[in-house]
Amino acid sequence: MVLExxxxxxxxxxxxxxxxxxxxxxxxxxxxGVRYEGPDPDGYxxxxxxxxxxxxxxxxxxxxVRTGTNVTSVRLTDDxxxxxxxxxxxxxxxxxxxxxxxxxxxxxxxxxAVPPTVEQLTAFTYRDPSHLAxxxxxxxxxxxxxxxxxxxxxxxxRPVTLSVGEHVRLPRTYRGRDVLWWMDASGIWDQRYDxxxxxxxxxxxxxxxxxxxxxxxxxxxxxxxxxxVELVGRWAAVRDGRALFSGGLxxxxxxxxxxxxxxxxxxxxxxxxxxxxxxxxxxxEVDPPEPLAPTQVPDSPRLQLDLRSGxxxxxxxATGFRPDYRxxxxxxxxxxxxxxxxxxxxxxxxxxxxxxxxxxxxxxTFILGIEDxxxxxxxxxxxxxxxxxxxxxxxxxxx
Ligand SMILES: Cc1cc2nc3c(=O)[nH]c(=O)nc-3n(C[C@H](O)[C@H](O)[C@H](O)COP(=O)(O)OP(=O)(O)OC[C@H]3O[C@@H](n4cnc5c(N)ncnc54)[C@H](O)[C@@H]3O)c2cc1C
Numbered sequence: 001m002v003l004e005x006x007x008x009x010x011x012x013x014x015x016x017x018x019x020x021x022x023x024x025x026x027x028x029x030x031x032x033g034v035r036y037e038g039p040d041p042d043g044y045x046x047x048x049x050x051x052x053x054x055x056x057x058x059x060x061x062x063x064x065v066r067t068g069t070n071v072t073s074v075r076l077t078d079d080x081x082x083x084x085x086x087x088x089x090x091x092x093x094x095x096x097x098x099x100x101x102x103x104x105x106x107x108x109x110x111x112x113a114v115p116p117t118v119e120q121l122t123a124f125t126y127r128d129p130s131h132l133a134x135x136x137x138x139x140x141x142x143x144x145x146x147x148x149x150x151x152x153x154x155x156x157x158r159p160v161t162l163s164v165g166e167h168v169r170l171p172r173t174y175r176g177r178d179v180l181w182w183m184d185a186s187g188i189w190d191q192r193y194d195x196x197x198x199x200x201x202x203x204x205x206x207x208x209x210x211x212x213x214x215x216x217x218x219x220x221x222x223x224x225x226x227x228x229v230e231l232v233g234r235w236a237a238v239r240d241g242r243a244l245f246s247g248g249l250x251x252x253x254x255x256x257x258x259x260x261x262x263x264x265x266x267x268x269x270x271x272x273x274x275x276x277x278x279x280x281x282x283x284x285e286v287d288p289p290e291p292l293a294p295t296q297v298p299d300s301p302r303l304q305l306d307l308r309s310g311x312x313x314x315x316x317x318a319t320g321f322r323p324d325y326r327x328x329x330x331x332x333x334x335x336x337x338x339x340x341x342x343x344x345x346x347x348x349x350x351x352x353x354x355x356x357x358x359x360x361x362x363x364x365t366f367i368l369g370i371e372d373x374x375x376x377x378x379x380x381x382x383x384x385x386x387x388x389x390x391x392x393x394x395x396x397x398x399x
Pocket of ligand 1: 003004005006007009010011012016021022023024029069070071072098099100101102103145321327354355356364365366367368
């Protein structure tokens with residue numbers, strides 16, 4: 001039984017901004033048995049197209065899906081789990097937590113100190129530029145969400161300042177191929193969670209600076225600067241109505257350049273070794289290696305900005321997302337409110353997770369990761385059920 005508080009593909013319908021397209025190319029957006037079959041395998045889906053794909057995938061299983069059913073509590077019992085929902089209670093031996101990694105936007109606590117004259121939005125409340133007051137916008141965070149919203153707001157004619165912390169820089173295409181083709185073909189996306197040097201870090205890595213556009217354009221900080229977006233350092237505090245920014249902008253940009261070049265070097269080595277692979281996209285050889293220009297950082301980026309001056313009318317927080325487990329009454333969260341699990345096997349008998357970053361592989365963070373992850377996790381789950389001697393007293397909904 002699949003319980004969903006909203007509709008099928010709820011997050012894609014209701015929790016994304018209007019212009020968003022996936023950053024993974026169409027041929028990479030696959031669900032078990034559902035592949036992109038349209039005319040543009042190298043393009044990027046709109047939200048309506050993602051919803052259509054998820055609906056197509058869910059159609060044969062709709063008999064097991066209960067939409068409009070909010071899970072408000074999951075408790076461990078002697079014979080499994082007691083699941084309390086807005087439509088009654090359910091007893092079950094196993095529960096798979098597939099409630100998503102991005103249920104709530106993250107914001108620093110000093111957001112409370114932003115003067116009330118400045119409107120604050122998040123990636124969940126932002127829809128399009130027309131809903132913002134005229135005037136300056138401070139976008140906070142330079143990962144996929146932040147760079148996309150900064151570009152869109154700048155194109156709307158507003159002065160945009162972008163506060164840049166740690167980020168992952170990537171070109172949209174490299175040596176003539178989508179950079180995510182390289183991740184797939186070179187085997188990086190198949191790297192297993194138990195083979196990574198620093199799994200905690202891999203799981204916390206910000207999303208890459210990528211955008212899916214028909215032009216396949218790169219949206220890094222250089223592209224934003226050339227559009228007129230002002231770059232400042234990481235937003236560290238609010239004092240007396242002033243936003244204070246870190247002086248480390250140059251360092252975070254150098255680090256992102258270094259890591260990008262290291263990754264591109266891995267691609268080059270793979271290609272030089274005669275690498276072949278990749279499960280899709282347009283075929284053909286790769287172009288020769290192409291060096292990328294370092295990130296251009298302003299000589300003296302502003303270190304503070306007076307939020308009471310009227311220069312900034314809106315702050316858009318693009319500082320990441322987090323899961324919401326407030327309904328989970330099983331003690332399986334760590335001090336950072338993240339689920340304790342080993343490749344989706346949660347630290348409580350019969351409890352599993354899917355759909356979390358680097359759950360079992362690097363690609364778990366993306367839609368294309370679910371097929372392999374689900375196979376592995378469900379194999380463990382069926383083994384658990386086969387060996388579980390507990391007797392379930394009441395497996396049916398008791399409304
Ligand atoms: C802004 C953004 C852009 C992204 N872009 C891409 C991309 O380009 N390509 C890509 O491959 N991936 C992308 N991702 C990642 C992608 O969202 C995930 O890989 C995928 O959505 C995971 O699916 P899921 O079903 O596990 O989680 P979700 O899509 O989050 O679905 C979880 C579902 O659980 C429901 N739920 C939550 N709590 C409860 C509850 N208590 N009771 C009942 N139901 C509940 C929610 O309503 C939701 O429908 C993006 C994510 C974000 C946030």
